[in-house]
Amino acid sequence: MRKINIAIDVDGSPSGYISWHNHFQNKSKIRTLKPYRKNERYGVQRMEMLAVYFAISDNLKMLKTKLKKRGNKKIIIIRSDSKSTIEQLNRRSKVKDGIIKRVYNSIIKIMEKLSCTLVFDYLRRTNNKAGKILELLRKENKYGYYVPLVRNTNT
Template sequence: MRLSSITIDADGSPSGYIAWYNHSTNASRIRALRPSVRNDRYGVQRMEMLAIYFALADNQRNIWRMAEDQSKKRVVVNLRSDSKTSIEQLQGISEVRDDLMRRIYAAIRSLLERMAYMIVFNHLDRTRNIAGLLLEQRRRKEEERRIAYWSEKGIYAFSPLLITPRSRAAFQPHNYSNALAKGRLHLDYGDAQVKSVRFFVSSSERHAVG
């Protein structure tokens, strides 16, 4: 019996988004979930595992239809992730140590039991993960919209990567506090040099620096 392969990439972000991309149908989806707790030991792994779960759950119908259309072929679903730990856990090589991840793992296994197909989990490099590229593209678009929004209001977001040599002195501990209080610094934004622009700093950040 010949084999027919369905390849799906999955990726998750601690910011609360997961994505999958089906190479066989060119379909994709990004879901917004609850962001992981900052500095959580298993936060990133949970999101990666959730991405794999939804990649399977959302594609159940597509997989079933393709299997029906190719009844003379054995369908193999190749689910890929750049999280080596998650893949090894699903392959049974590594142990799942987190309680919440065990629940996600159990949900994935429950899905697999209802699928009459061969499901294989494979690791791939992050640069080849289309789902990860979709999340990165989304992050960049959000950043561009944020910058455009504040630019329209004549206010620029502060980024330490944009400090010019002339403003470096302002970032000494004592000068930085004064600069925060005034809310004005000399920064570079790409090719255009902007003098004495304003920026937003949260009250907590201002307190931490001052």
């Protein structure tokens, strides 16, 4: 039995950007959402959970196609540099915020429909490709470069 591993790095920023990078397809995406107010409670955690949600939903069509093949063991690894988000998704800690809870429940519903093993794993910030994409975006904004609202990057 052959094993298929699909790794997706995710990252979110309270300034309104979320990013994911699919290592299997070598494809990335940046989304712009409504930013949270500075120092808003749970703002960072909300964006991190939304990043996981959009990474799964944006890759859902590809995942379903890859999961149709029989005889292969399928493992999808969602990696984030947010320990609290990973602990919540792995059911090691409780989800306290109502908005995060709704996003979490949506992720769980999608997971139940996929016929594979979905693993949520912690990744150091320095190794997070989606985080590096957001860092580059922040630097571009700082120096006044034009940044489109939604873009695909193939790196």
